[in-house]
Amino acid sequence: MTRYARWIAGLAGLALAAALPAGNGAKAVEVQHVITPLGLEAWLIQNDRIPVISIEFAFPGGLTTDPEGKEGLTNLVSYLLDEGAGNIESRDFQNLLNDRAIDLYFTPGVDHFYGTMRTTALHAEEAFDLLRLALTAPRFDAEAVERMRAAVLADIRRTVADPSWMARRAFYEVAYPGHPFGRPSRGTAATLGGLTTDDLHDFVARRFTRDGLVIGVAGDIDADTLAIALDTVFGALPETSDFEPIAPPGPPPVGESILVQRDGPQSSMLVVQNGVDREDPDYYAALVMNQILGASALRSRLGRELRERRGLTYGITSWLRETELVDLLMVAGQLSNENVPEALTQTRAVWLEMAQGGVTEDEVSDSVAYLTGSFPLLFTSSEGIAGMLVWAQLEGMGIDFIEDRTARLEAVTADQVSRLAAELLDGDGLTAVVVGNPPDAFQADTVLSAEEMAERELDAGL
Amino acid sequence: MPLCTRASVFSTAAAALIGLQTLASPAHSGVFEPEMFELDNGMQVVVVTNRSAPVVTHMVWYRVGAADETPGVSGIAHFLEHLMFRGTDSLDDGEFSRIVGRNGGQDNAFTSWDMTAYFQNVAVDRLPLVMEMEADRMVNLALDADIVDTERSVIIEERRERIDDNPSSRLSEQMLAALYQNHPYGRPIIGWEHEMAELSLEDAAEFYETWYAPNNAILIVSGDIDAAELRPLAERIYGPIPSRPVPERARPQEPEVAIARRIVLTDPNVQQPSWRRFYLAPSYARGATEHAYALQVLNEIFGAGTTSRLYEALVLDQGIAVGAGSAYSPVYFDETEIGIFVAPNGDVDPEVIEAAVDAEIALLLSEGVEEWEVESAKERLVLAAIYARDSLGGPARTLGRALTAGVGIDVVEEWPERIGAVTADDIMAAAHAVLRPGRSVTGLLLPGDPEAETGQESAQ
Numbered sequence: 028m029t030r031y032a033r034w035i036a037g038l039a040g041l042a043l044a045a046a047l048p049a050g051n052g053a054k055a056v057e058v059q060h061v062i063t064p065l066g067l068e069a070w071l072i073q074n075d076r077i078p079v080i081s082i083e084f085a086f087p088g089g090l091t092t093d094p095e096g097k098e099g100l101t102n103l104v105s106y107l108l109d110e111g112a113g114n115i116e117s118r119d120f121q122n123l124l125n126d127r128a129i130d131l132y133f134t135p136g137v138d139h140f141y142g143t144m145r146t147t148a149l150h151a152e153e154a155f156d157l158l159r160l161a162l163t164a165p166r167f168d169a170e171a172v173e174r175m176r177a178a179v180l181a182d183i184r185r186t187v188a189d190p191s192w193m194a195r196r197a198f199y200e201v202a203y204p205g206h207p208f209g210r211p212s213r214g215t216a217a218t219l220g221g222l223t224t225d226d227l228h229d230f231v232a233r234r235f236t237r238d239g240l241v242i243g244v245a246g247d248i249d250a251d252t253l254a255i256a257l258d259t260v261f262g263a264l265p266e267t268s269d270f271e272p273i274a275p276p277g278p279p280p281v282g283e284s285i286l287v288q289r290d291g292p293q294s295s296m297l298v299v300q301n302g303v304d305r306e307d308p309d310y311y312a313a314l315v316m317n318q319i320l321g322a323s324a325l326r327s328r329l330g331r332e333l334r335e336r337r338g339l340t341y342g343i344t345s346w347l348r349e350t351e352l353v354d355l356l357m358v359a360g361q362l363s364n365e366n367v368p369e370a371l372t373q374t375r376a377v378w379l380e381m382a383q384g385g386v387t388e389d390e391v392s393d394s395v396a397y398l399t400g401s402f403p404l405l406f407t408s409s410e411g412i413a414g415m416l417v418w419a420q421l422e423g424m425g426i427d428f429i430e431d432r433t434a435r436l437e438a439v440t441a442d443q444v445s446r447l448a449a450e451l452l453d454g455d456g457l458t459a460v461v462v463g464n465p466p467d468a469f470q471a472d473t474v475l476s477a478e479e480m481a482e483r484e485l486d487a488g489l
Numbered sequence: 490m491p492l493c494t495r496a497s498v499f500s501t502a503a504a505a506l507i508g509l510q511t512l513a514s515p516a517h518s519g520v521f522e523p524e525m526f527e528l529d530n531g532m533q534v535v536v537v538t539n540r541s542a543p544v545v546t547h548m549v550w551y552r553v554g555a556a557d558e559t560p561g562v563s564g565i566a567h568f569l570e571h572l573m574f575r576g577t578d579s580l581d582d583g584e585f586s587r588i589v590g591r592n593g594g595q596d597n598a599f600t601s602w603d604m605t606a607y608f609q610n611v612a613v614d615r616l617p618l619v620m621e622m623e624a625d626r627m628v629n630l631a632l633d634a635d636i637v638d639t640e641r642s643v644i645i646e647e648r649r650e651r652i653d654d655n656p657s658s659r660l661s662e663q664m665l666a667a668l669y670q671n672h673p674y675g676r677p678i679i680g681w682e683h684e685m686a687e688l689s690l691e692d693a694a695e696f697y698e699t700w701y702a703p704n705n706a707i708l709i710v711s712g713d714i715d716a717a718e719l720r721p722l723a724e725r726i727y728g729p730i731p732s733r734p735v736p737e738r739a740r741p742q743e744p745e746v747a748i749a750r751r752i753v754l755t756d757p758n759v760q761q762p763s764w765r766r767f768y769l770a771p772s773y774a775r776g777a778t779e780h781a782y783a784l785q786v787l788n789e790i791f792g793a794g795t796t797s798r799l800y801e802a803l804v805l806d807q808g809i810a811v812g813a814g815s816a817y818s819p820v821y822f823d824e825t826e827i828g829i830f831v832a833p834n835g836d837v838d839p840e841v842i843e844a845a846v847d848a849e850i851a852l853l854l855s856e857g858v859e860e861w862e863v864e865s866a867k868e869r870l871v872l873a874a875i876y877a878r879d880s881l882g883g884p885a886r887t888l889g890r891a892l893t894a895g896v897g898i899d900v901v902e903e904w905p906e907r908i909g910a911v912t913a914d915d916i917m918a919a920a921h922a923v924l925r926p927g928r929s930v931t932g933l934l935l936p937g938d939p940e941a942e943t944g945q946e947s948a949q
Contacts, residue, residue, distance in 0.1 A: 056542065074541055076539070076540065076541060077541075077875070077878050077879050078875060079875060079876060079878075079879045081879075118796070118801075118805065121794075121795045121796050122796050125794055125795070125796045125869060126796075126865055126868065126869060127872065128869055128872035128873040128875070128876075145876065147872060147875050147876075149872075150872075173808075174804065174805070174808070174811075177811045177834050177835065178811045178812070180811075180835070181761050181811040181812070181832050181834070184760035184761035185760070185761045187760050188656070188758045188759060188760050188761070190654065246879075289758070290757065290758070291653075291654045291758065292649045292653045292654055293646075293649045293650060293653070293654045323586075323590065325574065325583065325586040325587075325590075325596075326583070326586050326587050326590045331583065334643055335575075335582065335583055335639070336639065337639065337642075338638070338639035338640065338641070338642025338643045338646070339642070339646070340643070340646050341643050341644070341646040341647035341650055342647075342650065361646070361649075361650040361654070362646055363646060363649060392591070393587065393590060393591035396590075396591045396592065396593055397590040397591060397593055397594075399593060400592060400593010400594065400611075400612060400615075401593050401594065401595055401610075402593075403542050403543065403544055403612065404542075404544055404594075404595060404610050404881070406541075406542050407539075407541060407542050407544060407712075407880065407881035407882075408879050408880045408881070409879050410879070477758075478757075481760060485760065
């Protein structure tokens with residue numbers, strides 16, 4: 028192992044701090060803005076009570092940037108960065124991580140490529156050095172590439188058997204044909220088989236760069252030490268990235284019904300309509316609206332109507348799906364086949380009622396209280412904090428994001444949510460995807476077969 | 490929403506769940522250093538201070554779970570857990586979670602074989618509120634016939650979602666049913682569907698009145714609070730609830746069967762086959778308990794992560810699997826199991842997988858473990874344990890599981906020393922005691938037509 032000669036030497040980075048109240052304001056969570064000697068920036072919440080350090084970072088560009096025919100490239104890279112780097116082969120690299128209990132993993136998102144590392148303070152030096160190697164000199168040895176190709180294929184095999192995955196897959200495929208949003212993000216057996224070592228090296232060279240890099244750190248490390256570590260890890264990366272931004276797709280379909288035939292006791296239901304952009308002035312009102320609508324099965328209109336009153340389903344949840352190019356409002360639930368028509372009728376009724384009748388002051392104040400009050404609960408582990416710091420930066424928020432978010436939520440009124448609901452919610456315009464064997468009362472415009480969809484993903488094209 | 494925890498049995502991470510350590514804080518001698526006291530009515534109280542954020546996790550654990558159900562009423566422990574959210578004499582249906590939500594909190598509950606637990610994560614200044622509500626539903630649950638009917642549909646949908654529509658869960662359910670021939674760990678936590686369909690208001694009321702008493706409950710609070718701050722609240726809010734006699738937890742134990750069992754599940758929805766095996770194994774509390782810590786180290790060497798013997802042999806050296814590992818948690822009231830899980834690579838025949846696993850076990854039993862393997866496994870376990878403190882709810886869950894599994898907090902607090910004391914000889918004694926075919930069930934998950942093959946249990 029190489030060690031940092033300069034680890035303790037104080038090449039002090041510049042640290043600006045903002046003290047922010049959390050929760051009831053009894054205590055301050057201090058977010059520090061760290062600027063390294065090389066000019067990298069990171070947000071840090073220091074906590075020396077537990078000897079653990081977590082770092083999360085994001086590079087721009089995610090799953091949708093895979094070129095046509097090379098679907099699955101981003102995902103495969105995320106499997107391989109800890110499988111050997113520099114002159115350390117896969118087994119030795121894994122041994123170094125495991126023996127020091129260093130967690131290192133990479134996660135491709137739709138818009139970003141994320142990395143996360145958690146280490147005990149005891150092994151921080153080695154951990155940062157292994158991270159540097161993983162990002163700058165991954166080996167992509169043939170043995171590891173083949174092993175991870177097989178692992179991804181096994182993942183695809185497992186998920187094509189999952190009806191809720193199949194529902195999302197069917198929606199994106201029908202909604203965005205030909206667009207990256209409509210293509211399989213982990214690839215198919217065929218595209219996965221075609222990826223080469225050159226593709227992998229090329230990805231790393233063009234995509235792991237310093238522009239657009241966002242970093243969040245939490246735990247037992249001070250700003251000066253972190254600044255040096257960050258320069259060591261990320262300092263050698265190229266300045267600018269090189270990848271084609273993708274064009275936005277058209278709007279999602281309105282009022283479509285899609286059936287994916289599959290045998291089993293239950294159907295998986297996915298209901299979708301257009302959502303609200305992060306930059307939209309109504310964005311925070313949309314967050315509140317979603318709370319009232321269905322964010323929690325125990326405390327929402329959908330939960331009350333479908334679960335509490337009618338016992339149609341165990342879990343029903345709605346969420347705002349925000350990405351850079353596509354914003355959706357989605358609802359998912361799993362229920363017995365015979366209950367599908369009633370569940371869809373009730374979902375449309377909930378939509379109609381809110382669009383026409385609006386929301387109450389109590390519903391808004393309860394939801395705002397939940398969204399603001401539960402926010403500090405996300406700050407109770409170093410991994411959670413590091414993730415929040417990256418999230419806030421990607422959302423374009425300032426270092427005062429905790430207060431800012433609270434203020435924006437508290438400014439939302441019942442009138443605003445009711446107006447938004449009237450404009451946005453379109454019960455008849457909902458697109459419904461059902462994966463299962465529902466009764467004929469569910470009439471589909473498009474009928475697919477789960478078996479054929481699975482075969483398509485798994486056909487190696489030989 | 491209420492859920493049953495099965496992850497504790499199946500996830501590899503659970504193997505290290507109980508082990509937590511503060512290596513780099515020499516001032517600490519224990520793991521979480523909880524403060525403990527007992528109320529006059531017998532309610533046990535545990536406090537773990539963590540001042541990282543002004544929030545707390547408030548939990549009430551009952552020493553009762555699915556393994557304490559009367560035969561024929563399977564699922565009642567979990568059903569009652571759902572009904573606990575549906576109203577008391579003073580709170581309307583669903584009001585509990587709505588109040589927690591509007592106070593910026595999150596709430597839920599979970600049921601396992603040995604325990605039922607309810608929790609809320611809230612700002613510390615809202616702690617008295619959730620304590621009042623939790624104390625209220627310990628004694629004032631209101632059961633309504635219509636609500637019982639609706640909620641019964643919900644749990645049946647939950648069973649279908651978790652198990653019936655998931656071939657992998659169905660296989661594990663059947664393997665446990667075959668492994669435990671006499672002990673109720675062989676029954677699914679959520680219940681058998683035909684018995685769930687008959688669960689009544691009276692069943693729920695009887696279970697509630699039998700088991701939900703302060704002297705059968707443990708209050709655990711972790712976060713921005715200490716015992717001096719919590720004690721007056723606990724005495725005022727939970728203290729007045731009268732204690733009452735609660736039955737002994739006596740479950741029928743397993744016979745010596747000495748027959749290897751095999752379960753094959755074929756399902757057209759399966760695309761990725763799976764091979765697994767469960768062996769009966771001691772818990773901290775029952776069976777050959779002297780082997781429990783050694784088995785944790787053995788599990789680490791044999792099947793934890795990408796540097797384990799199983800992964801090296803099956804995935805790296807032979808290339809016949811894409812994943813291979815084992816899982817073991819001794820935090821159970823009665824004898825439990827250690828599991829081995831393999832995902833074959835492509836179309837590799839499960840027989841080939843089984844032969845390779847058996848060869849690794851044979852090698853282990855004949856050649857033993859190397860000293861360096863033992864030392865590095867112990868070091869990893871203790872290091873990874875530091876992370877357990879890096880959480881609000883983790884310490885509370887770990888302590889709650891231990892206390893409801895019939896052991897003291899010493900199994901948590903002294904865990905690093907006990908793991909540290911394990912020797913290679915201990916590991917081999919444990920391996921020989923546990924890895925016996927006659928105490929095992931092997932399971933296969935295969936794609937195909939269920940009619941074409943027997944899905945039945947058969948002696949090997």
